[in-house]
Amino acid sequence: MTAQSLPLKGIRVIDYSHFLAGPYMGRCLAALGAEVIKVERPTMGDAGRAHPFFVNGQSGYFLQQNMGKQGLCVNLKDPRGLEMMHKLTDTADVFLENYRPGALDRLGLGYAELSKRNPKLVYCSVSAYGHTGPDSHRAGFGLIAEAKSGIMAMVGNPGEAPPLLRIALGDMYTGIHGVAAVCAALLGRVSSGLGQHIDMALYDCLVSMHEYAVQCYTFSGGTEIPVQTGHDLPQSTLYGVFSATDGYIVIAAQVDDAWKRLAALVGGPAFAADARFHSASGRNANRLEILPVVRTWVSTRTVADCLAQLDAIEVPSAKVQGIDEVVADPQVLARGMLIEQEHPVLGKVKLPNLPFHFSGCDTTITMPAPLMGQHNRSIAAGLGYSAAEIDRMVTDGVLYAESAVK
Template sequence: MNTPIATQNAPLTGIRVIDYSHFLAGPHMSRCLAAMGAEVIKVERPKAGDAGRAHGYFKDGQSGYFLQQNMGKQGLCIDLKDKRGLAMMQDLIKTADVFVENYRPGALTKLGLGYAELSKLNPRLVYCSISAYGHTGPDSAKAGFGLIAEAKSGAMAQLGTPGEVPPLLRMPIADMYAGVHGVAAICAALVGRATSGKGQHIDLALYDCMVSMHDYAVQRYYLSGGTDLPQRTGAGQPDSPIYGVFPGQDGYLVIAAQVDDAWKRLARLIGGETLAADERFAKPEGRAKNYAEATRIVEGWTKERTVRECLAALDAAEVPCSAVQTIDQVLADPQIHARNMVIEQQHPLLGIVKLPNLPFRFSDCDTTPKLPAPLLGQHNRAIAASLGYSDTEIDAMTKDGVLYSETAAG
């Protein structure tokens, strides 16, 4: 585990973020901002809180899903339908640099928390909205989740085996990708604010993010005059072989030998100089034309060996490869631990919990999360007091349920 010596403050130190989002895209975005040094205040509704709190895996009533995406944040649970709660939220907005939300367009305008309203309170506010389809266009009012964007974007249509139902991605690509784009856009808007003095509204759509991810399909369609559509190809990539999944005697591995030099090393390994010199496979177009035969040759070699034997030989030949690892294998991988990709946190109810870290590393500052995800309403009193509310006012709002906290939060 290599933690850098912190000779600088984290990059976003001094930036206050109000996270009024739920489930995944927004919370992941603000989690990244918190790791980079921002003070993030997670605002939730009374009793239920973020919908992510009801999403498993659970331990002792606590959601691992929520713990992972909300670490590093303070927790404020407030009733915005009460005029005192709305007034406190407005006071908080006046102190903020960034506001993050992922509700359906128009929903927060009804609460008085739309960009037009908040930018009047705080002209320097960078307001980031994430929604299924964005704030413009014929579908903007529709509800949607990452699954919808993944299906609608054409990504799902390229997965799986022809003739079978397309599989789920099983990782929230649309949400996580939108969250990362949000981080980039917010940081850019903050840089722009330094010269303009004004914030702005960032409008991110899950659907847009998924369409932007196409590295090949869109160009292929347009450059072919609309005649060439990507097809589902199962475990391989016929357009760019050898690049796919292959069976070993005791599991599966992937091989990425789509470039000429890698193919020659692979061919020499599995078929000697005869295969390496075979003109049918010398160039990418030839390997694509003879895809079935090239795949058959490679698969014949992998099937005769264990995955470990295949990897040892491929590594020695400098052919990019990996086992198809299960999660327990990933979490035992020395590379993951060397990169500090599993972090331990002390949770007030669960004790030590282990969760995935974020992937960015800075040479001169430590971005390890300092706080576990907050209990519901855990920091109500401290946040209200920082805004100038008296103990008497805080006690009254707590008694009336304007400020709410779960019992364990105090």
């Protein structure tokens, strides 16, 4: 393999975001080679620093989403701090923020102000509802978008309250869409010479994620509304979760050929020969006859026995794994999806990698997330501040660093 530079080498990103969607975007851009400067406010910093799991006062949540970044902690309410931020954004290619629409305008860090100073700036905003529309002023988190989007209404068992998804689907999906949009805007800037404002909304992204529900509703004239179905999909028989003697497995045999192989295994020749089940529409119409046969077959066997027999006939299946099994999975390890970093306080830390695999370069981030204010002095010096000016701002609290910073 011929080593190439990372795709975004030479791009400077100012990450003035908190918690998840924005920091995840910054982390991805750092992995792709951008210089990312994480800007925080004294003395608490990014709210993600207060999110578990904690070891020696350090948040694993924060470390995961902010690796590969430099850290600047500056008081923007002090005119000197705001001036430093403006000098920094003047040198930037990208600015990331995820505050409520209008909040940064009042601080002098909105798109109108920063683009006037730096017309090439790509400014990416993330919010719950976006910067337009009747709900744009409302606060929100991923949970709100999951509920509003119709996704939550389709999961869980009929008649029960929908469960929490337990992953930040809205934030992460919006974050990676933000990465794509930023990269596209940077490419567009090559010909136009101008940046632009990218307005990303968690709600928009989750509505766009419906591969089935929206078109099903509109194409049916409003008669078909997907609802909770529990452990299988009525429109994709057979596709669902099944209980073995020592755990759970999933089986995906919704394709005709895979179904025929599965049917012969679990129900014998007569079951496999039943022509009612030989088409997707036929299986869907007769799913209540099909499901008990499969459930009975799985329920009398261990997970390992089920998977061995299903693998032998090439029917896609898998164990429902816990996180302890995921981090030990040979496939996860072979793909480099867990990385170790050397943290200045914690020593070795192990965190999930990003799923980028390029043929010509390695996007694995080796630099851990910054301590609060860890790079104050080097960033300020790079903007032309003298050692005496930096010392004065440290003394006056314009620049702040946590005690662990040397």
